[in-house]
Amino acid sequence: MQYEAVIGLEIHAQLLTETKIFCGCSTKFGSDPNTQTCPVCIGMPGVLPVMNRKAIEYVVRTGLSTNCEIPLLSRFARKNYFYPDLPKGYQISQFEMPLCGEGFVDIIVEGDHRKIGLTRIHLEEDAGKNIHAEHGNESFVDLNRAGVPLMEIVSEPDIRTSKEAVEFVKKLRAIVRYIGVCDGNMDQGSLRCDANVSVRPVGEKELGTKAEIKNMNSFRFIEKALDYEIKRQIKALRDGERIIQETRLWNTDKGITESMRSKEEAHDYRYFPDPDLMPIELEQSWIDGVRGGIVELPDTKRERFISDYNLPEQDADLLTSEQSMADWFEQAVDLGGDSRSVSNWIKGEMSRLLNDDNKLIEDCTITPGLLVGMLSLIDKGTISGKIAKTVFEKMYRTGKEAAVIVEEKGLVQMSDESGIEAIVDDILSKSPGEIERFKGGDAKLMGFFVGQVMKETKGKANPKIVNELLRKKLK
Ligand code: ADP
Ligand code: ZN
Ligand code: MG
Secondary structure (H helix, E strand, O other), rough: OOEEEEEEEEEEEOOOOOOOOOOEEEEEOOOOOOOOOOOOOHHHHHOOOOOOOHHHHHHHHHHHHOOOOOOEEEOOEEEEEOOOOOOOOEEOOOOOOOOEEEEEEEEEEEOOEEEEEEEEEEEEEEOEEEEOOOOOOOEEEOOOOOOEEEEEEEEOOOEOOHHHHHHHHHHHHHHHHOOOOOOOOOOOOOEEEEEEEEEEOOOOOOOOOOEEEEEEHHHHHHHHHHHHHHHHHHHHHHHHOOOEEEEEEEEEEOOEEEEEEHHHOOOOOOOEOOOOOOOOOOOOOHHHHHHOOOOOHHHHHHHHHHHHHOOOOHHHHHOOOOOOHHHHHHHHHOOOOOOOHHHHHHHHHHHHHHOOOOHHHHHHHOOHHHHHHHHHHOOOOOOOHHHHHHHHHHHHHHHHHHHHHHHOOOOOEEOHHHHHHHHHHHHHHOHHHHHHHHOOOOOOOOHHHHHHHHHHHHOOOHHHHHHHHHHHHHH
């Protein structure tokens, strides 16, 4: 029997508000423990929460960017449970009346377009963080994160493979970053993802029993954890076992998911409307205003890049994955850079150098103007494409203009035919054996001759002239 996987994701995104959801404490990451707290966010008795207007706006902005219905009325609820990082004994969240209703996002996986439904998006407060001492058995609680606004995006069980799940999270991450509501940082935990997974025989309409997987804090781990879990469940069913509804943790070291708690141990959260907060009543005109302020989103930009700049789909995918990269690209094109060349340099050398340094394009020393300056040197024949790579890296390290680097390092392309011819003759006179084999039909040796000339001229010989000369002389 063939099985298919059914996956629904719950994504938690910390909102980029300056202050917490119900008090004025800072949301800055990485400060000393408990330095960003007050009676409200440490849950003292008698205090009252005051709603952060920006947090509401950010969730609505996200809903509008993901085709969600925005109801005019929504409400906050208390989710009751006991845990040391939750000083009030309840989390203020949303239950029956979330800020955003049904929506969807489009993803492309291996060329296939898929529409993934969203069930809802709601707003809640984050909890604190337990810190367990590495030695001894002490534990500590840091409440800096308690009360940071957290948005939860819940998908329909529309996802079928681990790759689709990764694309879905990537797309949502790109959207929240574009619209400036979350920094999308997965290793600092500002974007976290839980996955609900079940399997069923292909053709079956009913859903199987699901397991919820937690603790996957990178795209790679999401893919690995889901692949592992799908295989585990299919094997269990083939072996005649039943899947139990449970929460499982991804164990990075072992590369497996492990049972954390079963449904029987699950909480009854006793949700009820929070009596300290008024229901949220939105005005349609306010929602329209939020909609009007939304920037061009990744999908729209991608389509425009393909049609306006005549780019291959993969180039458009990469360039629009980050708004800063898309902006950089467009600035270079506006300054006269050829769109394909600009894209190729971003995809190739630029990405390689930035990756090595773990930097983003906005921190790059090469500005769009510097790249366009270098491209014009290539066009004019001043430098070869090969030398350009050296110049590009020097530009990256120093921020100097290409023309200055070329001048300083004497990298101007050698296009003087008689000069190159002398070197070609010299190489040929030293390679009688190779010439014989070449004439005997070993065409690959052309590369050897070109390589020798390039080595001799430190890559500066104009490759077109080198090739012409060699072809003429080896006839
Ligand atoms: P719970 O009551 O356990 O919170 P929900 O029905 O609220 O479950 O769904 C939570 C998430 O799990 C959603 O993303 C949903 O799409 C997904 N989901 C629900 N049932 C299944 C299933 N049988 N298989 C896979 N995912 C599921
Ligand atoms: Zn506070
Ligand atoms: Mg639920």
